[in-house]
Amino acid sequence: MAKHVLRLTAVVYILFLLVLPVGLIIWRTFxxxxxxxxxxxxxxxxxxxxxxxxxxxxxxxxxNTVFGVGAALLLVRHEFPGKRLLGAFIDLPMAVSPVVVxxxxxxxxxxxxxAGGLLESWGIQVIFSTPGMVLATVFVALPLVVRAIxxxxxxxxxxxxxxxxxxxxxxxxxxxRITLPGIRWALGYGVVLxxxxxxxxxxxxxxxxxxxxDQTQTLTLFxxxxxxxxxxxxxxxxxxALALIAVVTLLLTKLLRPKDLSDGN
Amino acid sequence: xxxxxxxxxxSFGATPVLRDVSVDVESGSLTALLGPSGxxxxxxxxxxxxxxxxxxxxxxxxxxxxTRLSPQRRNVGFVxxxxxxxxxxxxxxxxxxxxxxxxxxxxxxxxxxxxLLELVHLEKLADRYPSQLSGGQRQRMALARALAVEPEVLxxxxxxxxxxxxxxxxxRAWLRRLHDEVHVTTVFVTHDxxxxxxxxxxxxxxxxxxxxxxxxxxxxxDNPANPFVMRFLGPVTEIGGxxxxxxxxxxxSGPVEGGAPAVVSRVVRLGFEVRVEVKIGTExxxxxxxxxxxxxxxxxxxxxxxxxxxxxxxxxxxxxV
Ligand SMILES: Nc1ncnc2c1ncn2[C@@H]1O[C@H](COP(=O)(O)OP(=O)(O)OP(=O)(O)O)[C@@H](O)[C@H]1O
Ligand SMILES: [Mg+2]
Numbered sequence: 001m002a003k004h005v006l007r008l009t010a011v012v013y014i015l016f017l018l019v020l021p022v023g024l025i026i027w028r029t030f031x032x033x034x035x036x037x038x039x040x041x042x043x044x045x046x047x048x049x050x051x052x053x054x055x056x057x058x059x060x061x062x063x064n065t066v067f068g069v070g071a072a073l074l075l076v077r078h079e080f081p082g083k084r085l086l087g088a089f090i091d092l093p094m095a096v097s098p099v100v101v102x103x104x105x106x107x108x109x110x111x112x113x114x115a116g117g118l119l120e121s122w123g124i125q126v127i128f129s130t131p132g133m134v135l136a137t138v139f140v141a142l143p144l145v146v147r148a149i150x151x152x153x154x155x156x157x158x159x160x161x162x163x164x165x166x167x168x169x170x171x172x173x174x175x176x177r178i179t180l181p182g183i184r185w186a187l188g189y190g191v192v193l194x195x196x197x198x199x200x201x202x203x204x205x206x207x208x209x210x211x212x213x214d215q216t217q218t219l220t221l222f223x224x225x226x227x228x229x230x231x232x233x234x235x236x237x238x239x240x241a242l243a244l245i246a247v248v249t250l251l252l253t254k255l256l257r258p259k260d261l262s263d264g265n
Numbered sequence: 266x267x268x269x270x271x272x273x274x275x276s277f278g279a280t281p282v283l284r285d286v287s288v289d290v291e292s293g294s295l296t297a298l299l300g301p302s303g304x305x306x307x308x309x310x311x312x313x314x315x316x317x318x319x320x321x322x323x324x325x326x327x328x329x330x331x332t333r334l335s336p337q338r339r340n341v342g343f344v345x346x347x348x349x350x351x352x353x354x355x356x357x358x359x360x361x362x363x364x365x366x367x368x369x370x371x372x373x374x375x376x377x378x379x380x381l382l383e384l385v386h387l388e389k390l391a392d393r394y395p396s397q398l399s400g401g402q403r404q405r406m407a408l409a410r411a412l413a414v415e416p417e418v419l420x421x422x423x424x425x426x427x428x429x430x431x432x433x434x435x436x437r438a439w440l441r442r443l444h445d446e447v448h449v450t451t452v453f454v455t456h457d458x459x460x461x462x463x464x465x466x467x468x469x470x471x472x473x474x475x476x477x478x479x480x481x482x483x484x485x486x487d488n489p490a491n492p493f494v495m496r497f498l499g500p501v502t503e504i505g506g507x508x509x510x511x512x513x514x515x516x517x518s519g520p521v522e523g524g525a526p527a528v529v530s531r532v533v534r535l536g537f538e539v540r541v542e543v544k545i546g547t548e549x550x551x552x553x554x555x556x557x558x559x560x561x562x563x564x565x566x567x568x569x570x571x572x573x574x575x576x577x578x579x580x581x582x583x584x585x586v
Contacts, residue, residue: 159345159347159349160349160350160351160352162316162336162343162345162349163343163345163349163351163407163410164351164362165316165335165336165337166314166315166316166336166337166339166341166342166343166411167362167363167366167410167411167413167414168337168340168363168366168367168414169337169362169366170337173366177362178351181353182352182353
């Protein structure tokens with residue numbers, strides 16, 4: 001009996017929180033057929049927002065992958081003073097609100113700060129432009145790759161790497177031939193999660209981008225802006241596109257996850 | 266000398282793990298590093314391989330000072346206790362790894378790997394992955410992988426430690442035969458004295474980070490440097506303040522010259538051997554006799570017997586503690 005109540009609660013909970021809202025958006029989007037959907041997404045503003053989103057997300061994923069692998073190796077394989085502090089810092093973005101991140105970036109890189117002024121004199125504009133949005137996205141998605149690989153690296157141990165060394169492999173060779181294949185599924189999982197987070201980021205990017213339509217507007221900002229301007233079809237179409245991307249990445253992570261288990265025997 | 270370790274010290278934090286360790290390993294020999302758990306055997310082996318850097322002291326391999334060389338350049342083969350198999354590579358690719366790193370031609374690699382796989386009886390399993398092998402097979406694969414690069418010395422850390430008793434015994438004999446075929450200077454770590462005596466031609470006893478004794482199995486067994494080594498290398502019992510091997514004691518029913526009277530408390534038959542537990546006054550001791558001897562003396566608990574070290578018996582006088 002208790003089992004049925006529990007099951008019913010879970011179903012209702014999910015229904016109201018997830019299925020109903022997402023379903024409604026999709027229903028509204030495709031209510032008048034595929035035509036309006038395609039039309040809304042191929043408007044110049046929408047296409048531009050797509051491009052901005054892809055650019056920002058791509059840079060953020062690359063940066064977080066490189067940093068994530070490096071930081072994970074540092075945390076698992078090396079002892080150094082301040083190691084616990086680094087570990088705590090990596091988790092910080094989980095706790096800090098993205099809006100705070102955005103404001104902090106403006107404080108550091110804004111036109112009227114020393115760092116921002118210097119960069120500006122070199123012709124690099126950070127805030128209200130792509131570099132700032134990449135920075136904000138990198139920060140927000142920072143822990144995902146690191147936290148995906150750390151447990152696998154720990155479980156892997158360093159004996160295989162040491163064996164590779166005694167067989168004549170350099171550090172780079174043992175990393176490429178032994179470590180990387182050992183963590184590939186976890187790395188893939190982390191990268192996909194990081195991509196999903198980057199595509200969906202709103203708060204921090206909203207602050208640092210300045211929300212300049214057709215300039216620094218990402219897809220999430222586009223949804224919000226269209227909605228505010230009573231252009232519901234465009235807002236729903238873009239929202240559906242974002243949701244579809246999320247579903248695809250979710251399926252990807254599901255594909256990547258079980259392989260890790262069968263790998264780790 | 267293939268390996269010369271001189272005055273090596275190594276600490277982890279404040280705890281010294283190796284203290285003034287000096288070891289010579291002759292070319293072509295099969296040497297056992299024997300000692301109790303935590304004695305520093307693995308650490309010494311890792312220092313020789315370059316996986317651990319000594320605080321002081323030097324390591325020479327084939328006459329070359331290797332103390333500051335990275336493991337990559339030492340040309341040693343290392344076999345880890347838990348095999349350290351490359352899980353994502355097939356058996357073939359595991360063994361080929363060192364040769365691929367050295368950029369040997371493809372057909373040369375193929376030929377050499379298949380030779381080695383034959384040597385370790387894994388030629389039929391070349392395409393399997395390590396997770397599809399048994400423990401013993403993985404161990405042999407790790408051995409073939411280490412041998413592939415023709416190392417100057419082969420270092421094995423408890424090569425049979427993780428295997429069950431039966432497989433252990435087989436692999437032991439096999440390692441001895443393999444060494445007689447390949448002749449590569451080999452050092453292996455073990456905490457099993459029987460394994461060391463059976464396989465090695467030199468035994469180095471390491472305890473508390475110090476070399477306690479080094480020599481042939483016969484020497485170390487018959488002339489132990491101190492009571493610790495004597496206890497560690499085989500069964501001992503205490504009679505009249507001396508450590509004696511229980512098979513070095515003569516037992517008789519009548520009084521003998523220089524014999525000590527004792528009362529039998531238990532007779533345990535272990536197949537061919539019979540273990541006779543006795544009391545000398547209040548002290549407990551035991552004597553190992555053959556079944557035939559035991560039958561002849563018709564020993565049973567409560568009998569009084571007389572014990573005497575057999576001629577030529579080795580004993581160590583225990584200093585009063
Ligand atoms: N990386 C390390 N950091 C700190 N202490 C260590 C490290 N490696 C070994 N030790 C310590 O050094 C001592 C010797 O260890 P070692 O592994 O050499 O012993 P061993 O003789 O191989 O023992 P066993 O037979 O149990 O493998 C142990 O007390 C161990 O706790
Ligand atoms: Mg050990």
